[in-house]
Amino acid sequence: SQTIHQWPATLVQPVGSPLSLECTVEGTSNPNLYWYRQAAGRGLQLLFYSVGIGQISSEVPQNLSASRPQDRQFILSSKKLLLSDSGFYLCAWRGISGANVLTFGAGSRLTVL
Amino acid sequence: KQEVTQIPAALSVPEGENLVLNCSFTDSAIYNLQWFRQDPGKGLTSLLLIQSSQREQTSGRLNASLDKSSGRSTLYIAASQPGDSATYLCAVEAATSYDKVIFGPGTSLSVIP
Numbered sequence: 001s002q003t004i005h006q007w008p009a010t011l012v013q014p015v016g017s018p019l020s021l022e023c024t025v026e027g028t029s030n031p032n033l034y035w036y037r038q039a040a041g042r043g044l045q046l047l048f049y050s051v052g053i054g055q056i057s058s059e060v061p062q063n064l065s066a067s068r069p070q071d072r073q074f075i076l077s078s079k080k081l082l083l084s085d086s087g088f089y090l091c092a093w094r095g096i097s098g099a100n101v102l103t104f105g106a107g108s109r110l111t112v113l
Numbered sequence: 114k115q116e117v118t119q120i121p122a123a124l125s126v127p128e129g130e131n132l133v134l135n136c137s138f139t140d141s142a143i144y145n146l147q148w149f150r151q152d153p154g155k156g157l158t159s160l161l162l163i164q165s166s167q168r169e170q171t172s173g174r175l176n177a178s179l180d181k182s183s184g185r186s187t188l189y190i191a192a193s194q195p196g197d198s199a200t201y202l203c204a205v206e207a208a209t210s211y212d213k214v215i216f217g218p219g220t221s222l223s224v225i226p
Contacts, residue, residue: 032212043202043218051212090156099164102147102204102214104156
C-alpha cells in the first residue's frame with residue numbers, strides 16, 4: 001500500500017532563517033506531487049506541483065522554492081523565512097491518472113517568529 | 114483562471130439532520146472534482162471523487178453530485194452525526210490545466226448532539 005510521510009511535523013523558526021520541509025511517498029512510482037499551504041482559517045493554496053523528477057510548476061510568486069531530486073521525494077525550501085510564511089504546509093500525491101484521488105500527508109506546521 | 118467557492122462558510126446543525134454543502138467553480142471544463150474532509154490540525158482525507166463524465170458518487174451516508182454545465186457540485190450528508198463535525202473542502206482539476214488541483218475555502222460543519 002502507498003504511504004506518504006512529511007517531516008518535521010512542527011517547526012518554529014526565526015525570521016531570516018532557512019527552511020527545508022521534506023515529503024516522501026512509498027509504494028508507488030512516478031507520482032504527481034503537490035505542496036499546499038493553509039494559513040490560519042483559510043483554504044488551501046497550491047504552491048508547487050511536480051509531474052516528474054526535476055519538473056516543478058510554481059503557482060504563486062513567493063519566498064519559497066521546491067525541488068524533486070528523486071521520483072518519490074519532494075522538498076520545500078526557503079533561503080530566508082518571512083513572518084508571512086507561517087502556516088500549515090501539506091504535501092500530497094496522486095497517480096498520474098486523473099481517476100486517482102489526491103492523498104495528503106499529515107502536514108507540517110511552521111511558525112515564523 | 115479557475116476559482117472555487119464554497120457556501121456556506123460555516124454550518125451548525127442538530128444531530129440527525131440531513132444537510133447539503135455547496136461548491137461552485139468558474140471554469141466548467143473540469144477533469145474531475147473531489148470532496149475532502151479535514152479535522153482540526155490534521156491533513157485532508159478524500160471522501161469522494163467524481164470524474165467529469167459522472168453525475169454523482171455515493172459512499173455510505175455521503176452523496177456528491179456534479180453539474181459541470183452550471184459549475185456546481187453538492188455534498189449531501191444524510192442523518193448527520195457529531196463525528197461528522199469537520200471542515201469540508203472541494204477541489205477541482207481543470208481540463209485545461211491538467212494535474213493542477215485547486216481547492217475551495219471549505220465549509221466548517223458542526224453537528225450538535
